[in-house]
Amino acid sequence: MSLDAEPEDLVRPMRKPGKKYMIVGALATVGFLIFAVAYGFQLENGLAVTNLSDWGSGGGVTWGLYIGSFVWWVGIAHGGILVSAAARLFELEKYEPVARIAELLTIGALSMAGLMIVVHLGRPDRMVWSTVQSYPTTVHTSPLAWDLTVITLYFVMTGTYLSLTLRSDVYQLRDKLPNILSPVYSAVLFRYDPDEDPVAERMAWWLSLGIIVLAPLLLHGGVIPWLFQLTPSMPNWYGGLTAPQFLSAALTSAMGGVMFVAYIFRRVYDWEDVLPDEIFHGLGWWMGLFGLLWLWFQLQKLITGAYAPTRDVEPVVNTMLHSNVYWLAVGLVAVPLAYVAFQHFGILDFSVRGTVIAGVGVILGVLIDKTLFVVEGLIYASTRLYENVPGAYVPTPIEMASLLGTVSMIVLFFLGISKLVPIVELKAVKEHETETETGGD
Amino acid sequence: MLDLALAVGSSATEYNAIQPGTIVIFGIVFVPLYSVLIGWFAGEPSDAEVGFLGVGILASFIASLWGGLFVLTILLGFLFW
Numbered sequence: 001m002s003l004d005a006e007p008e009d010l011v012r013p014m015r016k017p018g019k020k021y022m023i024v025g026a027l028a029t030v031g032f033l034i035f036a037v038a039y040g041f042q043l044e045n046g047l048a049v050t051n052l053s054d055w056g057s058g059g060g061v062t063w064g065l066y067i068g069s070f071v072w073w074v075g076i077a078h079g080g081i082l083v084s085a086a087a088r089l090f091e092l093e094k095y096e097p098v099a100r101i102a103e104l105l106t107i108g109a110l111s112m113a114g115l116m117i118v119v120h121l122g123r124p125d126r127m128v129w130s131t132v133q134s135y136p137t138t139v140h141t142s143p144l145a146w147d148l149t150v151i152t153l154y155f156v157m158t159g160t161y162l163s164l165t166l167r168s169d170v171y172q173l174r175d176k177l178p179n180i181l182s183p184v185y186s187a188v189l190f191r192y193d194p195d196e197d198p199v200a201e202r203m204a205w206w207l208s209l210g211i212i213v214l215a216p217l218l219l220h221g222g223v224i225p226w227l228f229q230l231t232p233s234m235p236n237w238y239g240g241l242t243a244p245q246f247l248s249a250a251l252t253s254a255m256g257g258v259m260f261v262a263y264i265f266r267r268v269y270d271w272e273d274v275l276p277d278e279i280f281h282g283l284g285w286w287m288g289l290f291g292l293l294w295l296w297f298q299l300q301k302l303i304t305g306a307y308a309p310t311r312d313v314e315p316v317v318n319t320m321l322h323s324n325v326y327w328l329a330v331g332l333v334a335v336p337l338a339y340v341a342f343q344h345f346g347i348l349d350f351s352v353r354g355t356v357i358a359g360v361g362v363i364l365g366v367l368i369d370k371t372l373f374v375v376e377g378l379i380y381a382s383t384r385l386y387e388n389v390p391g392a393y394v395p396t397p398i399e400m401a402s403l404l405g406t407v408s409m410i411v412l413f414f415l416g417i418s419k420l421v422p423i424v425e426l427k428a429v430k431e432h433e434t435e436t437e438t439g440g441d
Numbered sequence: 442m443l444d445l446a447l448a449v450g451s452s453a454t455e456y457n458a459i460q461p462g463t464i465v466i467f468g469i470v471f472v473p474l475y476s477v478l479i480g481w482f483a484g485e486p487s488d489a490e491v492g493f494l495g496v497g498i499l500a501s502f503i504a505s506l507w508g509g510l511f512v513l514t515i516l517l518g519f520l521f522w
Contacts, residue, residue, distance in 0.1 A: 118514065124518075125517050125521075128507060128510050128515075138462075140461070140462040140463050146465060146466055152503065153471070153474060155502065157473075157499075159502040163498050164495065198486050199492075202487070203492070209477070210473035213472075218469070
């Protein structure tokens with residue numbers, strides 16, 4: 001791969017913030033403040049302000065945009081580390097420049113997923129203590145306890161992976177990094193010895209192996225869908241197809257997320273040489289492939305539910321078939337899929353911006369789909385207890401503000417972290433230098 | 442054995458029995474973590490000091506994640522209840 005960048009290029013984002021940086025930071029801060037006010041209002045007045053608390057009395061649902069966003073954020077968190085782990089395990093050098101951005105997206109998105117759970121709690125102040133206290137018993141029987149366990153494990157393994165790969169880069173770029181952050185770099189380099197690099201590299205390889213099994217098969221294709229698919233009284237949730245559906249949605253939206261963040265850095269720091277077109281071409285292709293799988297699973301669900309459904313399943317699928325919002329979600333995945341396929345087969349010219357916009361479409365489509373999935377599961381429950389109070393669900397401004405808040409926090413996270421550490425691995429540039437010296441491509 | 446374990450796990454009151462989560466979490470989900478730890482200390486190349494540093498980083502992330510959540514939620518408790 002031809003990467004025409006120098007190590008100095010990697011520290012460009014760490015220099016004095018420019019005008020664009022300040023504008024984006026100000027907008028994200030406003031988004032965060034809107035969330036803070038809305039969440040404060042919710043804490044002051046209870047979850048009733050979201051209409052999410054009264055299933056069975058006032059109708060509607062108890063889970064909505066908060067849980068839909070939780071699943072969505074976990075999905076985006078997925079791809080990040082998978083891109084990085086796959087690049088390391090399968091020696092896909094092409095994706096190395098985007099690996100650390102992807103890892104950081106995982107850490108940030110996973111934190112936002114956790115925050116959506118905290119925001120959804122009526123008494124968040126009791127969360128940690130009650131979880132820890134009951135864990136020795138709940139872990140044996142509760143999918144919610146499994147969920148907390150696996151998300152913790154995923155977060156911790158990703159963070160360790162990032163830390164191990166960061167040490168060598170910080171050491172080598174130390175004289176180019178801002179002095180004001182010396183204490184942070186000293187902590188990162190705790191007991192660092194350049195001789196540890198081959199061992200640390202191998203440890204990162206082992207972590208990649210662990211993560212590439214854990215994340216798709218046991219987290220987003222495991223514990224997260226099990227939260228839903230093990231509930232027989234919710235026909236929209238119940239069944240083995242839920243896990244592959246979740247996984248395909250996670251992977252396709254995650255590719256969109258990585259492309260979007262990488263594109264912003266490429267635009268702001270003129271990183272066409274650091275993050276070249278072929279990375280976006282490759283990620284767009286994977287996004288299309290996973291999107292195709294997602295559409296195929298939708299087809300399975302619709303055909304099963306429309307042909308000769310059971311009494312429980314019929315209203316769910318009937319609603320999906322007649323819901324404009326559902327078809328909007330399908331369209332937001334299908335059109336980008338067609339677009340990247342046309343590009344790949346040469347019918348349309350390749351465009352980085354077009355591919356990234358397609359990725360944003362997929363991200364929005366998956367968010368809508370996940371929220372619908374959660375809501376329809378509860379509205380069309382098998383139990384007839386609440387049949388006379390079916391109700392409806394529309395996300396309230398309070399919930400929307402929380403979603404805006406998490407997006408704003410991710411932006412602030414990237415603005416902050418890009419000033420702190422190099423967000424592209426030095427290895428990606430050094431490999432190019434070696435290739436150039438040996439006359440390689 | 443698996444059938445027996447899953448069968449006795451059907452009652453949430455039988456805390457001493459092997460229940461589904463015991464197998465799912467400690468027998469399946471943790472396998473990647475077990476592999477990583479074995480790889481760190483028994484794989485090639487390996488170094489015990491760097492291996493323990495890795496374990497320390499793992500532990501610090503657990504502590505910072507749950508410690509941070511604890512502080513945040515307690516702060517919310519002070520402010521709103």
